[in-house]
Amino acid sequence: MTKAKRIQVVPDMSLEYFRQATVGALRYAFNTGRMEFPGRWLDHERYGDISPLVKRDDIHGLIVAAHDAAEEARFADLEIPVVNISNSMSAPRIPVVTQDDVSVGRLAAEHLIDRGCRNFAFWGDKGKSYSDERLQGFRQTLGSRPLQVKLGGRNRVRPHPVFKSMKAFMKTLPPKTGLFATLDDSALYFLRAARELGRSVPDDIAVLGAGDDDFLVEIESVPLSSIRLPAREIGYQAAALLDEMIEKDTRNVDSIRLPVHGISERHSTDALQFEDPVVTKVMRYLRDDITCQASDLIAISGVSRSGLQTRFRAAVGRSLLEEIHRARISQAKHLLATSDLTLENIADRVGFNSAQRLHAIFTKSVGTPPGVFRTRNRAIAATPLHR
Template sequence: MAASVKDVALAAGVSVGTVSNVLNRPEKVAPQTVERVQQAIDELGFVRNDAARQLRAGRSRSVGLVVLDASNPFFAEVARGAEERAAEDGLSVLLGNSDERSDRESAYVDLFREQRVNGVLVTPTTDDLAGLERLRDGGIPVVLVDREVDDGSFPSVAVDDVQGGRLAAAHLIETGRRRIAFVGGPLAIRQVRDRLEGARRAVEQHPGVTLEVIEMGALTVLQGRTAGQRLLERPLPERPDAVFAANDLLAVGVLQAMNIMAGVRVPEDMALIGYDDIDFAAAAVVPLSSIRQPARLIGSTAVDLLMHEVADPGGEHERTIRFQPELVVRESTAR
């Protein structure tokens, strides 16, 4: 039978209340008593019933994080940053993967509500934030990650994706490219739309440059490979001379289609740039140019902002944090 708080109190020669203080408020207990109680805990193998503690306290020692694609190295780095920062406050991170599906996002939000988390960090799949509004109105703070809302109704930590898209397209134009294809999707995802908008703004400033939009169903390597195959099915004069992929996974897939399946030379025949600057980008067969986002910093900053929201909901602290993207040039866009 598992040891109880009463067993620990009996072994240490203290009251149950003292054991509770050692577990939850050790600064209120004499150091000698804390040492004696801790020794009893170790000898008995006591493990606290955290579920019961959560019911009493009304909150757990965890925060929820929902990302679009947990297999994407960018979101893995965001989660790592969040986890490292949360650990500093004695919190754990519960990770949910929406897989770019709103129903899965809603299911995780409901689960986190049931778990009485301290707050939720989420990268929304759509512009419909009604479920997150209900969560917030129910007393659980919400911070948007890698996403903003125009009206500032939710605190957020993101990167200026419009600027990032502009940087990518402007770089391709500067290297002499004139027929650019934007491969991304679904366009229901705000980040994809913003990156496309930035590319459009850059193209509009250069007469004679065209921008074609190729919308795909997901931001994955497989979808990138499919997009690349579609481009290769066209007659040579109808192909673009550059591709801007909405993330690096798509760019890797396009590169596979070009180099492995058809022998198209990158960048000689077609330049290619991605977005996020994941480790795969630099390690690709042709190292990929990309737009860098500070993924781990986004995660840690989101937890910082969430802790401010927990301590002072709607307070005077900064609620919208926007980082600037950085162009990273590699062989895939060489002149």
């Protein structure tokens, strides 16, 4: 029997994202039996030269969260394989396992466009790769739509100046703006800023975060919509990559970017801001019942089929059928990633009349068949953390 490799995880445990990634790494170890974790290094031990700790505990590899070049250098110069789970640097020396942050930006833009927002804003972290990539995807998807960008960052030590900058930025935003803040904690500051400025969320400004931190998204009076990031899967895949690096005695491996799982929609973006009241009515009906048919939407609209199609495309940028398919596929993706439902069950739940029909439209829309999508995106199985 192969001896288990001794691994240490060195993330920022103050953030839920990295706590979840750590759980994912533990799941890989427990599922495979190929890794074991010695006692957790204490906070005061993790700073400075960690090579004595590596030697003391006979560590074969590390999973770390290195956010800048100086921090990365502490790990890159060790004589053991290291995998980074922080996507903060544009040119990392250590292989990175993270989410596809360009897709995070695209998903954010699509969601805010679908809410009918007519103006858009982005708050990011200057010099951070995840922020730059999210802005890239956000901007690409918005195209020529109005966009205001502020790279104001975060400051845990002195948050007040950042909050003042956020309030000043929010004052410049016109009504019916969709604001994407790259992290949940920044989005929460904007919810507070809106309250202090007397701006209604989501009717005046829709606010969207990323990370879907269970605690943060519910802490304000307006629950926060947030993009779900595959933190546990990142930890799991980081452990698998580290296992491979140790087994093959190599550091020459490619970084890995995992797809995102969708959006947890809450009240902060729960407004349909289309100028056309007929389109708003139709979109609200569809959002409440994605199994409805185009004929149902035409009937409740009170206008002709051709009239609704013209007005709908002008407001949304898609045909009525394209929007129905988009809504159904979005829910199908969520069910594939988070449940064990059969394709037949999923087809029935989202409004397709057969699994074959769902398979065909899903493959055309997503670019990959539902089964392949499920394999790539399934959340890590809920294996007990204690054996």
